[in-house]
Amino acid sequence: xxxxxxxxxxxxxxxxxxxxxxxxxxxxxxxxxxxxxxxxxxxxxxxxxxxxxxxxxxxxxxxxxxxxxxxxxxxxxxxxxxxxxxxxxxxxxxxxxxxxxxxxxxxxxxxxxxxxxxxxxxxxxxxxxxxxxxxxxxxxxxxxxxxxxxxxxxxxxxxxxxxxxxxxxxxxxxxxxxxxxxxxxxxxxxxxxxxxxxxxxxxxxxxxxxxxxxxxxxxxxxxxxxxxxxxxxxxxxxxxxxxxxxxxxxxxxxxxxxxxxxxxxxxxxxxxxxxxxxxxxxxxxxxxxxxxxxxxxxxxxxxxxxxxxxxxxxxxxxxxxxxxxxxxxxxxxxxxxxxxxxxxxxxxxxxxxxxxxxxxxxxxxxxx
Numbered sequence: 452x453x454x455x456x457x458x459x460x461x462x463x464x465x466x467x468x469x470x471x472x473x474x475x476x477x478x479x480x481x482x483x484x485x486x487x488x489x490x491x492x493x494x495x496x497x498x499x500x501x502x503x504x505x506x507x508x509x510x511x512x513x514x515x516x517x518x519x520x521x522x523x524x525x526x527x528x529x530x531x532x533x534x535x536x537x538x539x540x541x542x543x544x545x546x547x548x549x550x551x552x553x554x555x556x557x558x559x560x561x562x563x564x565x566x567x568x569x570x571x572x573x574x575x576x577x578x579x580x581x582x583x584x585x586x587x588x589x590x591x592x593x594x595x596x597x598x599x600x601x602x603x604x605x606x607x608x609x610x611x612x613x614x615x616x617x618x619x620x621x622x623x624x625x626x627x628x629x630x631x632x633x634x635x636x637x638x639x640x641x642x643x644x645x646x647x648x649x650x651x652x653x654x655x656x657x658x659x660x661x662x663x664x665x666x667x668x669x670x671x672x673x674x675x676x677x678x679x680x681x682x683x684x685x686x687x688x689x690x691x692x693x694x695x696x697x698x699x700x701x702x703x704x705x706x707x708x709x710x711x712x713x714x715x716x717x718x719x720x721x722x723x724x725x726x727x728x729x730x731x732x733x734x735x736x737x738x739x740x741x742x743x744x745x746x747x748x749x750x751x752x753x754x755x756x757x758x759x760x761x762x763x764x765x766x767x768x769x770x771x772x773x774x775x776x777x778x779x780x781x782x783x784x785x786x787x788x789x790x791x792x793x794x795x796x797x798x799x800x801x802x803x804x805x806x807x808x809x810x811x812x813x814x815x816x817x818x819x
Contacts (some may be wrong), residue, residue: 457771458487458498459782460519461791462510462815468524468559471577471611471634479789479811483507483521485547486791486808490773493780493793493805501547504537509815511563516819517541518550518591520572522560534560536574538591551592556599557581562619562669564629571644573620573629580615582631584644584653598644598653606637607663611685618684619669625677625694628656634666634684659699661690669721674728678750682707682722682733689722689733689744691752702751707733709742709757721767725779730755732781734765741768741781743796758802762788769816780805784813791816 463480470476483501488494501507507521523535533554540550557576560583564573572593574583580602585593602615616635620642623630628643640658644651661667666685673679681690691703707719717737724731724746731744731752739760744752760768762785771780781794791808795801 454490454773456487456489457780458485458516458819459769459771460485460510460512460815460817460819461784461810461813462507462521462817463810464506464508464524464786464812464814466505468506468508469526471616473610476812478506480813481811483510483519484810484813488771488780488782488793488806490771490778490780491776493795495782495791495793495806495808497808499545499547501539503549507537507815509560509562510817511565512817512819513565513569519547520563520565522555522563522574524559524561526558526578528554532558532579534558534576534578536560536563536572536585536593538587538593540591550590553585553593553595553597556583556597557601564620564622566629567622575617575619575631577616577618577634580617580633580635582617582620582642582653586651598651600631600642600653600655602633602636604636606635608666608685611635611666612637612664618667621670624672624679625699626656626697630670631655632667632670632681634668637661637663637665637667639667639670639681662686662704665690668719671722671724671731673724673746673750674726676728676750680722680724680731680752682719684718684720687711687717687719687735689719689731689752691750693750705744705752705754707735707742708738708740709754720765723768723770725770726772726774732768732770734760734768734783736764736766736786739763739765739785741765741783741794758794758796760785761792761794761804761807762790764788766814767816769818771818782816784810784816786812786814789813
């Protein structure tokens with residue numbers, strides 16, 4: 452199906468945040484930006500702003516685009532050692548109002564996952580290394596008490612892996628529950644929310660370890676095959692996993708860079724896959740590029756090319772597809788150069804920058 456315009460949300464940093472490596476970043480965003488892209492020309496248009504929220508570094512929405520969820524990546528919220536999570540309701544006239552805001556039950560939340568039933572919102576608390584789950588009521592508000600899993604331990608990097616750092620949560624397509632990526636522990640775990648004896652609980656069922664120091668950050672599933680891909684932030688790698696018959700097996704370990712340059716400090720960040728299942732994309736901060744992989748019929752990947760991000764620190768990007776023309780526009784959020792770029796990428800791997808929008812400290816792009 453072809454769309455004339457694809458709407459999307461942009462999450463930003465609005466104030467100073469301390470990253471996992473101890474560095475401080477002074478955010479200058481204004482909140483959550485609502486924009487769209489012309490799927491023919493690639494031109495980006497800003498539609499409206501959602502203000503009054505601190506450090507909405509990750510945003511997502513329900514399938515209908517009527518409820519918007521956002522973290523507030525903070526170390527303290529209303530006197531508690533915690534960040535926050537908010538939900539907004541979108542009216543028929545396009546107006547946006549805050550429905551509810553609650554503690555994220557951990558510090559520096561950085562990722563959200565709304566489950567397929569849209570009944571549970573999962574929050575990744577990077578700072579405290581915890582995973583939180585809120586059930587969502589019929590009116591859209593968060594049901595208390597929240598359910599929390601607090602990880603323990605460390606890995607080999609004394610600066611960045613001194614403790615657990617839950618970075619993202621995703622659906623599990625080969626068993627019950629969700630998959631949790633913990634950068635600090637080099638661990639991917641399967642966790643389940645269930646009702647037991649009249650109480651709702653959130654428990655870890657099993658886990659798998661990556662190589663020490665890899666730092667699993669995000670994952671994405673192949674649209675057809677029993678395969679998923681995990682980007683390793685610290686190791687600058689992409690791990691390919693195959694699942695079936697109740698087992699999970701790592702089948703590939705590939706660099707996140709087409710050409711590795713030991714003189715450039717790099718950390719891999721976002722990962723996306725084309726709906727055709729033939730192309731995989733990974734962003735690299737430092738090298739400031741998007742690596743494009745060819746995906747074969749078995750789901751295995753091979754680096755094809757590298758697309759310059761057009762700015763500094765491409766923390767996040769989204770792939771807006773037009774199935775009629777075959778065009779894909781990469782909408783790239785360059786955190787440190789305060790800009791959003793649209794880059795046209797065709798099936799023939801032709802690349803052309805189409806537009807640029809000035810946005811303060813953009814760190815998340817979510818297609819509506």
